[in-house]
Structure formats: C-alpha cells, structure tokens
Amino acid sequence: MPDLKRFETLGLGGIAHKVQTGERLSLDEGRALFACPDPTAVGALAHLRRTALHGSRTFYVVNRHINYTNVCVNGCAFCAYQRSKGEAGGFEMSVAEAVERLLAAPLPPREVHIVGGCHPDLRLSFFVDLLSSVQKALPEATLKCFTAVEIAHFAHLEGISTTQVLQTLKAAGLAMLPGGGAEIFAPEVRRRICPRKSTAEEWLRIHGEAHELGLATNCTMLFGHLESIDDRLDHLDRLRRQQDQSLQKGGNGFTCFIPLPFQTENNAIKVERPLTGLDELRTIAVSRLMLDNIPHLKAYWVMLTVKQAQVALFFGADDLDGTVVEEKIGHMAGATSEQGLTKAQLQDMIRGLGLTPIERDARFNPVGGDARFNPIDNARYNPMQEA
C-alpha cells in the first residue's frame, strides 16, 4: 500500500496510478520523473514496480568475464581499454588461454561473458572454435558472448549477413548476446562518442534478429556523458519498442537492462557535470518505470560501487550481477569497485538487505538450491498477482 499522498503532492499522482496498474508511461511522464525535485519519491515508485515484478527476489550469478582482445578498429572516445593494432599494450587471447582461465575459476561459472574489441584480423572461425571449446570445457555454462557491435564487425569481415553470423555462432554454442555497445542511441551524441560503431538501427536490428533465432539478449545504456535527459528517454523508448516487436514475434526478447553510469577518468570525453550518486539512482529508477516489458534490471556493482548497487536494489534493480573476476573495461576507465565478490559475500549481503538471494543462470533461471523458485515470466506482468 504505497503512500499515494506523497506522490500526489509532487504531481506524480497519475504516474503512481499507472505504475500500480501496469500501464505504459509516456515520454512526458518520463520527463516528469526526471524533473521531480524529490529523487527518493521516484525511487519509491520504481521499488513498487520492482516488488510487483519480483517480490524480494534478488538475483546473482556465478560468472566469469573474458575479454579476448583489446585491439579494436572503433576507437570510441569514451574507451580507456582499446588499443589499435600494433600499438603497445595490445593483446589477443588464444582459445586455449581463455579455456584455461575459465577452468581456473574457483567455482564453475554458470554464465560466461565474452566480449572484446572489433579486431581487424580475428575471423569467425576463431570465435566458432572459442565457443565450442568453452562449451565443451564447461557444459553447464550459458555462453553470453559478443555485443551486437562485434556481430556487425564479424559480418563485415566475412562478407555475410549478421543473421548468418548469429546462426553460425548459435550452432557453436552461443545462447545469449550481452547488452553492450548500445551506448546511447541518439544519433547526434552517438556521432560524437562512438562514430565508427554500429548505428542505433543496426544495433536494434541485430538484437531483433537474435531474438527471432531464439537467442535471448540483454541491453544497456551508457549515460552521464554528452547526452540529454531526452536522449536517455529516447533510448529507453527505442528499447521497449524493439521489445514489443520481438515479443510479438514470439521471441525471448531482452532479458535484462543494464544502466551503465559513465566513468569520467581516463577518457577523452570531458563531461561538464559528471554524474552524482543521485543522478545514477534516478536514471535506474526511471528506467525500471519506462521499461515495462523488460523483466530484469541489473545493478552492475562494478560500475556503481557495491554500496550504490545495494541501494539500487531499492530503486528498481533486482539483479546484482555476479562474482565477476578480472573485469577490465570499467576499471581501466576509473571504476573504483572491488575486482570480485564471492558467492557467500553476495548471499550475505542480499540477506542483510532484507531481500532473498536467488542464484541464477544467464537467462535468469534459478539454479541449484534456488531452483525451487519459479522464474518470472517474460511476458507483461500483472502487478495485482503479487505483493
């Protein structure tokens, strides 16, 4: 039973009503949420939504990140990780090395997240070999690999369609695409921060193709650089429209949205007013409220810091990501969070928050002892069923 008086006083009465009935919010309503002088009221609404969707369930995954190369032809302005081919510090990881690193993990990972730069020479056959070798070594792991930007790059190198690339990789074991490379869709900003990367249309098209092929995917938004509030809302709106289409075609669609706060250190983009913690939380909350058809929202602690991720679980997020080890991209851009959290640490932390820890796989199916909890249906939820 929310405190409706509070929202009415702030002029959010109509939005609060829609949140309770599960009705879609308009872009103007999104603007009102960004403009609301009380950021915690927006957080309270998002938490209402999160609770209707997931109750106290809070997901985490035992996962490993593999960054197979930092050599990249794109050279995005915000990237502290990229090296050009032949530049000092550039590296390529062999298939054997990737497998070795994954097998060295203290717990067998349920989710293997593999992304890298758009390398000019690595061919599709290398990635087919990589996926099948990893799958063979870790049959229980879900392979969540290659952003849409990498898929587009592979297609370009091979001279085939992105659908053909996806089909080939799926046959080799690919189950999911991670959500990276979306950055911000607004063309004007995209030109300034990542001019050589796939366009918004291409990124969304590839995810649509993946969904049609039965692959699940995630989606992201990089915010807090040169974009406006309207650009953020436009980004969220494009994602939910793509999701509408994918779900209509019977696909899995996007599983999880990951808002990524821009890290201001070590990159060429000078941000006039860097994000503060409250900006991050408000954007997370508005994302939860706008993305009515995407089931999960991740508090990616690597980018947020652990303490902020804990609070984000009360501002719309339901997932803490995982026991990430060897994350490089965010940390090279100045992320100050820990390099890894253990499973026990994550469980204790979630219980300490008064929430229920659920270990999941990459598609958010509960695993292990937590499998007794039913996964949440991807379809639009009915908020009256829960809470």
Added chain:
Amino acid sequence: MSQNIQRDVRRILDEAAQGRRLTLDEARLLQQEAPLHDLGHAAHCVRLRKHPEAVVTYVVDRNINYSNVCVCACRFCAYFRAPGHAEGFVLSFKEIGQKITETIALGGTQILMQGGHHPDLPLSWYEDMLRHIKANFPIHVHAFSPPEIAHFAKISGLTTAQVIQRLKASGLDSIPGGGAEILVDKVRRKVSPNKCPAGQWLGIMEEAHALGLRTTATMMFGHEETLEERLEHLFAVRASQDRSLQKEGGGYTAFIPWTFQPDNTNIIARPLTSPEYLRMLALSRLVLDNVDNLQVSWVTMGPKIAQLALYFGGNDFGSTMIEENVVRAAGVSFRLSQGEIDTLVRAAGFEPRQRRMDYTLVPADTRTAKA
C-alpha cells in the same frame, strides 16, 4: 506484513513526521517493519520541519590525532598501538601547530583532536597543548572524547567535572561525541572493555553541557550489538539531551551514526549494507526529536550514499576532514575536497554552507572554497 501492522507503521510514521515523540515500542516497530522509502521520507519530513531552508552544512576541519598510543585495546580499533610499540607516536606541539597552520590556510575553522589513552602523559601536557594552540592560532578546538576525559581523571586523581573545567580553562571549546560506540554496557564489555561505561560517557557529556560546552554524540553500529541495543543507544542519548536541556545547557548539537568497518580489526562482522545505514540514520532522525542536527557519514559510506542520506534525515555533511586516520586504518579510504562536497550537495538540490561547531554559518563571502 499484515494489514494491521502496515496501518500502524503508516500512522506512526505520519505522526513522527509531524514531530510527535516516539516510544521505544514504536521505534522498534519502525526498525523492524517500516519500508526503507517510507522511513526515509518521514525522516526527511522531520529534517525539513527542523531546517526548512534547503541548506546543507559542513565544517572545514582537520582530524589531528595527537597520539595513537592507547591502553584500551578496543577490538574494533585498527589505529591504536600498545605502549612501547615501535609504531606508537605522540605529536610535538610544533607538529600540531604546523597542521593547524595548514588547516587555517585551507579555510578551516576548527580542529578535531583525539588520541589514545596514553599511560604516561599527565593532564598538564594536555593543558599545555591547549594553551599553546590558543596562544598561537585563532581556531576552535573540538577535542577529547568522554573516554579520554575519564582517563585523564584517573591519571590525575581529579573528578571528570574538574578535568573538564581545567581543560576548558586552558582553551577547550567543545567535545566531540566519540567513544560512544554502543551505549550499552553489555556491548561495551565485549568490544571495548577498558573504555568508560555508558553511564559515565553520558554523565561526562552532561557535565560538559552544564559547564557551557557543546558536544556531539555518535554511534558506531554493526559489530556485536543487537538491533535492540541500537535502540537503547538512541533512547539513552535522547534522555541525556532532555536532562541537559532542562538545565538550560546547550546540549548535543548533532548526532552522528556510522557503521563499523571490520578490516584490520579483531571483530569479524558482515559489513553493513548502505540501506541498513540509511534505515538507522532515518530512525535516528525520528527518535532524536531533541537533537537539532544529523550528520551523514561520507567517510564510511562514500560520496554516493552520503548524498542520498540527505534525503534520509541528514542535514549536515559532517566535515571536510582534511586529515583522517582512524577509519582509514580500518580499510576505508574515501576522500572528498570541499569543492566536491559542494558539488554533491548542490546536485542533491541543497545549498552548501560552511558552518562552525555550533552550527552558526560562516558568512558566504569570507569562506574560501578550495577545490
């Protein structure tokens, strides 16, 4: 949560937001059942009743730890060194003076001085130090926690009231609320058995208030205390403030709760999460209806949570802490400049203002903002 409990929680929160005093039972119900956002909102309403202007204050100061030599050996402390330890130190008056000169150059108005319970320094050393500072520097001296006062009484054979009087006569301006930890003897016996008991801590503060010194009060939670003992702490401070205000003393200016940092200490504990901190902060705002100010703890929680805490009852950003050693020894190393604090406060929708220990504002045109 049943409908009845929900209704009770809502009613109690609404009434507390209007300024009604909570009973222990009501506080316990809120502690256990109130949703995070509702608790925070009620606390923010109280904060706006007490401080209707959209201002967040902070003091520009430096923590000067005159010594780390201490006979207490509290289990939560990563800073102290036992007497005779090679890493033990006592700052000279010259070193202290240098730190004060730097503080004044950065626009600082006060120093916070605390040290260990040094077994050999006589009371006269502290009196000399205060006189030396006051003779040479225009600076507010906020110094010595009640356990240090109790220690001075023990080594000098004086009463604690006599010690406070002598320190005041030598230049002491106010007393920080450290060493409170949890003001329940059962807990103190476990985590800081050699520190003064709860009743003495409160008694020393009330003596100081009666002598015209203002003080703050703190709480360190998340170690070996129960949830109920956190409530006992809040109610002990509230009762103490009632007694001091009845005697027309100024009493406690502010309450400052923070979470225990377990690294490098002899206590194994799960580090408390930021929502647990925010809940405690908000509950403090609701229970301590007779304490004007509530400080957020960026030193332990970091800038992001400290900023959010301004919507969970906090109205003060504490201090710039030009130098901080004790929390850092326990594995936490957040740093913020005055300029960064200003940015965080403005981004949260408040005007940042430099204040003094007694919460009077430093005129805006005289302050020297340093990035």
